[in-house]
Amino acid sequence: MPEQPSKARRKLTFLAGFSLYFAAVWFLWDTPVIYPLKIFVVMLHEISHGIASVSTGGTIERIVLDPAQGGACYCGGGNAFLTLSAGYLGSLIWGVVILAAVSARRIPNHLIVLIVGVLVVLLTGLYVRNGFGLLFGLAFGTTLIVAGRKLGAGASRVVLTALGLTSCLYAILDIKSDVLDRPHLESDAAMLADLTGIPTTTWGGIWIAVAVLVSALVFRKLYKAA
Numbered sequence: 551m552p553e554q555p556s557k558a559r560r561k562l563t564f565l566a567g568f569s570l571y572f573a574a575v576w577f578l579w580d581t582p583v584i585y586p587l588k589i590f591v592v593m594l595h596e597i598s599h600g601i602a603s604v605s606t607g608g609t610i611e612r613i614v615l616d617p618a619q620g621g622a623c624y625c626g627g628g629n630a631f632l633t634l635s636a637g638y639l640g641s642l643i644w645g646v647v648i649l650a651a652v653s654a655r656r657i658p659n660h661l662i663v664l665i666v667g668v669l670v671v672l673l674t675g676l677y678v679r680n681g682f683g684l685l686f687g688l689a690f691g692t693t694l695i696v697a698g699r700k701l702g703a704g705a706s707r708v709v710l711t712a713l714g715l716t717s718c719l720y721a722i723l724d725i726k727s728d729v730l731d732r733p734h735l736e737s738d739a740a741m742l743a744d745l746t747g748i749p750t751t752t753w754g755g756i757w758i759a760v761a762v763l764v765s766a767l768v769f770r771k772l773y774k775a776a
Contacts, residue, residue, distance in 0.1 A: 598640020664698025
């Protein structure tokens with residue numbers, strides 16, 4: 551019985567922290583504060599295309615990142631269906647993996663931050679081939695490496711939670727913006743529509759439904775673990 555109030559307080563703290571994060575992201579979405587996180591998620595999106603290509607026998611020729619929050623992964627070979635499908639859902643999965651690593655608590659949070667930073671720098675050096683993308687990837691990755699070496703457990707957890715939640719949230723908003731609101735754009739869904747004959751908006755609807763469902767399940771799991 552004495553543990554119940556403590557558990558209830560933890561859950562209230564979790565809800566308060568999530569609400570504060572969501573409010574901050576909502577009001578700061580179009581400001582320089584959130585901008586690096588958005589470009590980071592774009593990088594995850596493009597890397598996910600590349601992973602799908604390589605996993606199905608293809609290659610990654612190069613990745614470019616656009617300061618206007620766009621990007622492209624130029625792949626050779628591989629399964630076109632899986633490669634095109636991997637972008638939006640891939641950035642969502644990356645977010646889930648980061649959040650799962652935080653909640654599992656098997657690896658120290660500061661070490662996870664450092665690992666993410668090293669991966670960003672490594673992948674940037676291997677595949678990113680435009681000036682802005684190189685500058686961003688090296689700067690962002692190095693910042694995470696320094697943070698992983700300097701920050702304590704609590705601050706590292708905040709950093710990872712911000713990265714994970716933004717990846718999940720931006721995946722949903724990106725699908726809505728690129729596919730449902732502007733189906734005429736040359737998006738992953740448009741190219742998949744050309745490949746399969748299934749309309750762009752149908753793919754957008756499927757992807758956003760999956761993204762919302764996965765995000766809801768992650769939130770539920772995090773809440774229960776709080």
